[in-house]
Amino acid sequence: MNISDGVAIRAANASARQSYSVIVVEDRKIMKKLCGFPGSKSLLFCVDFNRIADMAGYLNNEFQGAKSLGIDSLFTNGIHRGDAERVFDILELPQEYCFPLIALILGYPSEVLWKF
Template sequence: MRRQNVMENETLKTLESLRSVHWNFNEKPVSREDIETIVQHSMKAANSDNLTDYSVIVVTDPEVLNTITGGESQGKAATCLVYAIDQTRILRCAKALGYDQYQPLHRLYNFFIMLGDVFAAAQTAVVAAKALGIDSLMTNFSHRHHPKEIMKLLNLPEEYCFPVIQVVLGYSDRDPKQTRGRLPMKHVLHYDQYQPASEAEVQAMIEEMDQVYPEYISDQYKHALDWYFNEWFIEWYDEPTYRELYECLRNSKLVYEPD
């Protein structure tokens, strides 16, 4: 009886229906009213010290979106919410009150807090969008496609601000039954203490991923994870990409470097 009641819960139904649409959006636009409803409700997510230490840049121009995604969007007319860590507001408030030397202490601690705030807001945006019948894709193209150039194009401050995660919004004609699965909860959930996976459980996970991604099994790759470790895992973050990302983040001053 309880399980039946759970499945009748509208919020849980929305969560159950979540799926990532990988740029498979049609031409139907997302209205400004819906965009603002989604962002407003994403701001209901938990937030450290209630500082709202992020900003949201809405990208609706297909050409701009295609540029900042490195061509991933393929010119599609989708809406993209760029969620960026942003401490510039609190620093300006400090200066306005006479705290000219104010700088956030323990920046690594603050950085983790801000990451949590940004991801909580972005995921809440995904849920809010789905509740409105709008599909989404959560992605991190700002890490892979010249973040410094993306920040300049979006007029983001060079210091104390950094684009972390993006939520692409739109409508898809894709069959919801095509949604990809996740690992069963038995591999993820631990009570009281963490329990390392047994060899049998590791083999089970490998086989389960084969069932989720059969198209990656071939003469070259016996298992789907073989493809993942040989191609996908190393595709985006080569050495130049990593160094550019690191330099951009370091220059933002969001992460403190001890002398």
């Protein structure tokens, strides 16, 4: 099941606009360049400055959907700290109306430390 299609895309958003972008990064070298954390997949959440709440709802659904499938995750806002221009260059993002805000690193755990 694709989490994005199955669960996360159903996140509540203002006027059904879905005014956010999610960039899927599967190349571990690019993940390492972007935020220093390699995973099986990284989702970079970009936000229209007028719709931060919409992006947050989608991110939460993505996280919950992954967890329900046994996929662990790591949220990081360090994606843009220090050198945001680097992120724009690596992913060739538009400079207007888009800002890479949060990365969600996904992967299966190598060991389970505890269960709830």
